[in-house]
Amino acid sequence: MHFQPLLNYIAKHVALTKEETDYLVEHLHYRRYLKGQYILQQGDVCRTSSFILKGCTKLFYVDDTGTEHIIMLGVEDWWTSDIGSFINQTPAEFNIQCLEDTELAQFHYDTIEEIFERIPKLERFFRKVTERGLAAALNRIIRNFSMTAKDRYLFFRATYPKIEQRIPQYMIASYLGITKEFLSKIKKQVAQES
Structure with missing residues (x-):
C-alpha cells in the first residue's frame, strides 16, 4: 500500500481503528512528482498538506532580486506545505519543488475538515505535528541569530x-x-x- 509509511507515522502518535484507517485511506491522494517538478508555486493557493513517502523537497522563497532563500528541506516521513496558504486558502508565499523523484500522501483542504469530524483524534494529531513544526521553526530562528x-x-x-x-x-x-x-x-x- 502506498500510504503505509504515513499510517506507520500516525500510529506512533495515535491509534486508529481499522474503520478509521480505511476511511482515512479513502480520502488520501497519492501523487508522484519528478525531480524538478513543483508541488506549489508562489502565488498559487496551497490546496494540500503533503506527507513525503519517498523523495526530497525544498520549500523556498524567491525575493524581488530573484534570489532563492531555502526555508525548509523535506525527506521521507516529513511534511511539506505552505501552512499559511493551506490554512487560510490565500496565495502562497513559498514554492515547493522536488529535489528527487518524490511520492506524496496528500490531504486536500476540501476534505480535511470532514476527516477531522469523522476521526477527531487526527485533529489532535495534526495539532501536535503543527506545534512541533512551529517549535522547530522558532528554534531555527534562534540558531540563526545566536x-x-x-x-x-x-x-x-x-x-x-x-x-x-x-x-x-x-x-x-x-x-x-x-x-x-x-x-x-x-x-x-x-x-x-x-
Whole structure:
C-alpha cells in the first residue's frame, strides 16, 4: 500500500481503528512528482498538506532580486506545505519543488475538515505535528541569530546527516543563510580539525 509509511507515522502518535484507517485511506491522494517538478508555486493557493513517502523537497522563497532563500528541506516521513496558504486558502508565499523523484500522501483542504469530524483524534494529531513544526521553526530562528555559520553547519550536519548527501552544497548554503563559497571554507576548516 502506498500510504503505509504515513499510517506507520500516525500510529506512533495515535491509534486508529481499522474503520478509521480505511476511511482515512479513502480520502488520501497519492501523487508522484519528478525531480524538478513543483508541488506549489508562489502565488498559487496551497490546496494540500503533503506527507513525503519517498523523495526530497525544498520549500523556498524567491525575493524581488530573484534570489532563492531555502526555508525548509523535506525527506521521507516529513511534511511539506505552505501552512499559511493551506490554512487560510490565500496565495502562497513559498514554492515547493522536488529535489528527487518524490511520492506524496496528500490531504486536500476540501476534505480535511470532514476527516477531522469523522476521526477527531487526527485533529489532535495534526495539532501536535503543527506545534512541533512551529517549535522547530522558532528554534531555527534562534540558531540563526545566536550561532556562528560554522556552528549552524555543524548542527545541520549532526541533526540531518542523510540530507547533506542528497542535495547540492549551494542549497545547504542557502538553507544556512550563507554563500556556497563560505560553506566551502567552513567545510575545509571542519575537515582540518577532524
